[in-house]
Amino acid sequence: MLREAKDAWRPTLKRNSRLSLALHTLSHMAGNPDQTRTSADIAEHAGTNPVVVRRVLGRLREAGLLTSEKGHAGGWRLARVPAEISLADVYLALDERIVASDEPDDAPSCSVEHALHKTVAGVLQDIEQSLVQKLAETSISEVRGS
Amino acid sequence: MLREAKDAWRPTLKRNSRLSLALHTLSHMAGNPDQTRTSADIAEHAGTNPVVVRRVLGRLREAGLLTSEKGHAGGWRLARVPAEISLADVYLALDERIVASDEPDDAPSCSVEHALHKTVAGVLQDIEQSLVQKLAETSISEVRGS
DNA sequence: CATTTCGTAACTTATTTAGTTGCGTGAACA
DNA sequence: TGTTCACGCAACTAAATAAGTTACGAAATG
Numbered sequence: 001m002l003r004e005a006k007d008a009w010r011p012t013l014k015r016n017s018r019l020s021l022a023l024h025t026l027s028h029m030a031g032n033p034d035q036t037r038t039s040a041d042i043a044e045h046a047g048t049n050p051v052v053v054r055r056v057l058g059r060l061r062e063a064g065l066l067t068s069e070k071g072h073a074g075g076w077r078l079a080r081v082p083a084e085i086s087l088a089d090v091y092l093a094l095d096e097r098i099v100a101s102d103e104p105d106d107a108p109s110c111s112v113e114h115a116l117h118k119t120v121a122g123v124l125q126d127i128e129q130s131l132v133q134k135l136a137e138t139s140i141s142e143v144r145g146s
Numbered sequence: 147m148l149r150e151a152k153d154a155w156r157p158t159l160k161r162n163s164r165l166s167l168a169l170h171t172l173s174h175m176a177g178n179p180d181q182t183r184t185s186a187d188i189a190e191h192a193g194t195n196p197v198v199v200r201r202v203l204g205r206l207r208e209a210g211l212l213t214s215e216k217g218h219a220g221g222w223r224l225a226r227v228p229a230e231i232s233l234a235d236v237y238l239a240l241d242e243r244i245v246a247s248d249e250p251d252d253a254p255s256c257s258v259e260h261a262l263h264k265t266v267a268g269v270l271q272d273i274e275q276s277l278v279q280k281l282a283e284t285s286i287s288e289v290r291g292s
Numbered sequence: 293c294a295t296t297t298c299g300t301a302a303c304t305t306a307t308t309t310a311g312t313t314g315c316g317t318g319a320a321c322a
Numbered sequence: 323t324g325t326t327c328a329c330g331c332a333a334c335t336a337a338a339t340a341a342g343t344t345a346c347g348a349a350a351t352g
Contacts, residue, residue: 016309021265027258040326045256049311054329071319074328087266110191112173116289120169120233123280131273138269143262162340184297195342200298217350283310 018056021046023140025057026065030082030141036075056094063093080106082141088132090140097128156214164202167192168236169286172205172211174226176287182221200241206260209239228287243274 025042029035039050039057046053053062057076060066078085171188175181185196185203194200203222206212213225223232 018309023262024256027262031258031339040227040328051312051331052310052327054331055310058330068329070317070329072321072327074319087269095302110170112177112289114168116169116173117288119284123233123277123284126280127273127277130276131269132270134272135331138265142256143265164340186297196298197300197343198341200300201341204299214298215350216298216348218296218297218352220350222298 001146008044009042015035015097015140019091019092019096021056021142022060022081022094023087024038025053026078026082026090026140027143029076029078030085030139031076032082036069036073036077038075060090060093063089064119065089065093083139085140087137087138087140088136091132093134162242164240165237165242167194167199168203168206168240169289170231171199172206172224172228172231172236172286173224173289175224176231176285176289179224179228182215182219182223188222203250205241206236206239209235209240211235229285231281231286233284233286233289234282237278237281 024046029037042057043050043053057066058067061068061079065079065085066076068074068076083107112129170192171262174191175183188203189199194221203214207214208223210225211231212222214220214222236255
């Protein structure tokens with residue numbers, strides 16, 4: 001595939017379900033914070049696979065939102081009280097930025113491209129910021145339905 | 147792949163280069179609005195293929211931003227004066243919404259999932275709106291570099 | 293009527309993600 | 323101590339999406 005100086009700007013929010021899985025799981029855990037849950041339990045509830053669960057929750061552990069223990073009675077627990085885990089924490093932990101205006105690998109050969117990149121990147125930067133800000137206003141314990 | 151009731155919410159901004167191509171091309175055309183350009187010309191400048199160009203610009207034509215003519219001296223032209231084509235017009239024409247909170251195909255079996263969907267969808271709705279608003283503040287003629 | 297240019301369908305290739313299997317590691321417990 | 327349970331991780335498969343490409347039809351111009 002020959003794509004030369006044209007990946008200049010590229011918006012990147014993947015069309016994946018990781019954020020969905022993470023938020024869903026954490027919201028559930030917020031309803032019963034003292035319970036330890038295994039990947040298998042979570043996977044069954046979420047309709048997916050234990051390995052996928054560990055992959056996603058692993059990132060949340062790296063971000064300090066969860067802890068995991070091996071062995072008997074092991075599994076996953078919230079690392080903080082639910083009220084202190086915001087949707088933004090989860091979003092940022094997964095590194096799924098809407099903006100992430102990729103810097104061009106090579107300097108754009110074209111002045112229009114350069115100006116375009118700057119303009120759009122600026123807008124997306126603002127947007128990203130307000131997205132995180134709004135997500136930060138809600139904690140995982142506020143999302144519960146019943 | 148077995149993904150049952152879990153596509154509930156899914157953010158969807160594709161990691162494609164269509165918007166980039168569209169904006170780049172329109173910005174260029176804005177610099178010389180009376181010139182008709184062929185897919186081949188545009189493709190060469192953008193480092194891609196004429197068919198790809200027609201695919202993308204076709205959407206802009208459907209949205210009333212461009213016109214295309216077949217035959218000798220045919221090609222693409224802006225349908226309006228450049229100052230009246232905003233970045234938002236282009237963004238919307240390509241139907242590449244950041245938000246696009248997919249409604250769940252099936253009603254979520256789980257109350258947490260339901261509440262989560264509502265909460266996140268609300269936030270994303272707001273974000274989408276402000277994104278479009280900010281893009282609307284810039285026209286393709288303002289993006290030019292030199 | 294020959295040429296040019298768009299319109300579109302079909303196909304290939306690359307990338308990304310989810311799903312899956314398998315095995316290693318460490319902790320609990322009998 | 324040794325079995326079991328649970329995570330950690332690597333490797334593979336399968337599906338979805340997008341770009342690129344080829345080919346051909348349709349319309350407009352000269």
